[in-house]
Amino acid sequence: xxxxxxxxxxxxxxSLLINQIRMKTTLRIFRILFKLLLLSYVAVxxxxxxSAFYVLLLLIVEWVAPSFLPGLFAEYSFxxxxxxxxxxxxxxxxxxYSLSPLNVWxxxxxxxxxxxxxxxxxxxxxxxxxxxxxxKLNIYCNRDARTNAVTFGFHTIGLTGGILQTASDExxxxxxxxxxxxxxxxxxxxxxxxxxxxxxxxxxxYGLFLIPALFFGLAGNLVITVVPAVRFxxxxxxxxxxxxxxxxxxxxxxxxxxxxVNINKYAEYRCDTYAVxxxxxxxxxxxxxxxxxxxTGGERPSFTEYIMSTHPSTGKRIVxxxxxx
Numbered sequence: 001x002x003x004x005x006x007x008x009x010x011x012x013x014x015s016l017l018i019n020q021i022r023m024k025t026t027l028r029i030f031r032i033l034f035k036l037l038l039l040s041y042v043a044v045x046x047x048x049x050x051s052a053f054y055v056l057l058l059l060i061v062e063w064v065a066p067s068f069l070p071g072l073f074a075e076y077s078f079x080x081x082x083x084x085x086x087x088x089x090x091x092x093x094x095x096x097y098s099l100s101p102l103n104v105w106x107x108x109x110x111x112x113x114x115x116x117x118x119x120x121x122x123x124x125x126x127x128x129x130x131x132x133x134x135x136k137l138n139i140y141c142n143r144d145a146r147t148n149a150v151t152f153g154f155h156t157i158g159l160t161g162g163i164l165q166t167a168s169d170e171x172x173x174x175x176x177x178x179x180x181x182x183x184x185x186x187x188x189x190x191x192x193x194x195x196x197x198x199x200x201x202x203x204x205x206y207g208l209f210l211i212p213a214l215f216f217g218l219a220g221n222l223v224i225t226v227v228p229a230v231r232f233x234x235x236x237x238x239x240x241x242x243x244x245x246x247x248x249x250x251x252x253x254x255x256x257x258x259x260x261v262n263i264n265k266y267a268e269y270r271c272d273t274y275a276v277x278x279x280x281x282x283x284x285x286x287x288x289x290x291x292x293x294x295x296t297g298g299e300r301p302s303f304t305e306y307i308m309s310t311h312p313s314t315g316k317r318i319v320x321x322x323x324x325x
Contacts (some may be wrong), residue, residue: 009022016140017141020026021297022033024274029268031263031282034259034263035263037191038194038256038260038263039190039193039260041192041255041256041259042193042194042197042198042201042256043197045201045252045256046091046197046198046200046201046202046204047088047091047197047201047296049201049202049205049208050087050090050091050200050201050204050207051087051128051204052204053204053207054087055088056207056208056211058083059246060211069083091164091196091197091200094196094199094200095192095193095196095197098192098195098196099153099189099192101153101266102231103153104153104156107152108152108158111144111150112142112143112144113141113142113152113158114139114140114141114142115140116139116140116141120141120164123169124139124172126178127169127173128173128176130173130175131177131280132172132277133180135155135180135183135184136155137155137156137157137176137180137203138155139154139156139157139158139159140156140157140158140159141158141159141160141164142158142160142161142163143161144160144161144162145160145161145162145294146162146187147160147162147163147166147167147294148160148162148163149163149175149176149178149179150179151179151182151183151187151188152188153188154183154186154188155183157179157180157183159172160177163175166290167287168283168286169283170280170282170283170284170286171283171284171286171287171290172287173283174275174280174281174282174283174284174285174286175283175284175287175288176280177275177278177280177284178271178272178274178275178280178284179271180274180278181270181271181272181273181274181275182267182271184274185267185270185271185274187267189268192261194256196255198253198256201252202249202252205245205248205249205252206245206249209241209242209244209245213238213241213242216238216241218236218239220234220237240277264311265311265312267310268311268317269312269317269320272284272317272320272321272324273324276321276324276325281321281324281325282325284321284324285318285325288314288317288318288321289318291314292314292315292318
C-alpha cells in the first residue's frame with residue numbers, strides 16, 4: 001500500500017513540476033515574441049516617418065534647385081543609391097552610436113557619475129570579491145542624494161551617493177546583483193533599439209507637420225493682411241493641424257510606451273529573481289522594504305502612476321521576493 005502511495009505522490013509531484021516548467025517556458029516564449037512584436041512595430045512606424053520626412057526634404061530641394069539632384073546623379077554613379085537609402089544608413093549609424101562606448105561615456109558624464117574613490121572604492125571592491133562575480137564590472141557613483149542604481153552599456157553600473165550612504169553591505173549586494181541581471185539579459189541593447197528609432201521618428205513626425213505649418217502660416221498671414229475677415233478660419237485651420245499632429249504623436253508613441261513599460265516591469269521582476277538565485281535576495285528585500293516607506297510614506301501609488309511607471313510597485317516586488325525566498 002505504501003509503495004503505491006509513494007509512487008503516486010512522486011508521479012503527481014513530477015507532473016506538477018513538468019507543468020510548471022512548461023508554463024514558464026511558454027510564458028518566456030510569449031514575452032520574447034511580445035518584445036519582437038514591439039520592436040517590429042517601432043521599427044516599421046518610425047522608418048516610415050523618417051522616410052516620409054526625407055522625401056519631403058527631397059521635394060523641397062527639387063523645388064528650390066531643380067537641376068541639383070539630376071546633376072548629382074549624372075556626375076556620381078553611387079549618388080542615386082546613397083540618396084535613396086540615406087534614411088536607413090542614418091538609423092543604422094544612430095543605433096551603432098547609441099550602443100558605442102562613446103555614448104555610454106556621455107550618458108555617464110551627463111548624470112555626473114565618476115570613478116569611486118577612497119573608502120567607497122575599498123568597500124565596493126570588498127563586496128564584489130565577496131559576491132565572486134565572474135563578470136567584469138565598472139562601478140561609478142555620483143553625488144545624488146536619492147537612492148538609485150542604473151546600468152550603462154554592457155558592464156557599467158552607476159550608484160547614487162544616497163544609496164551608498166544608506167544601504168548596508170548586504171543591501172548593496174542585492175542592488176548590484178539586480179543591476180547585473182539587467183546587464184546579463186542585455187536590457188540596455190533592447191532599450192537602445194527602441195530609443196534610437198523613436199528619437200529619430202518623432203522628430204521627423206514633428207518636421208512633417210512643422211514645415212507645411214511654416215509655409216501655410218506665411219500664406220495665411222498674407223491672406224489675413226488682404227482679407228482680415230478670414231482670420232478666424234486661418235487660426236482654426238492652424239489649431240486643427242497641430243491637433244492632428246498631437247493625435248498622431250500620442251497614438252503612435254502611446255502604444256509603444258504602454259507596451260514598453262509593461263515589458264520593463266517584467267524585466268524588473270526577472271532581475272529580482274536573478275538576485276535571489278545569486279544569493280543576494282535577502283539584502284535586496286531589506287532595501288526594497290526601506291525604499292517603499294521612503295518613496296510613498298506607506299501610501300499606495302495612484303492608478304495612473306502605476307500604469308505609466310517603468311517599474312512595478314515596490315510593494316509588489318516585496319511580496320514576490322518574499323515568496324521566492
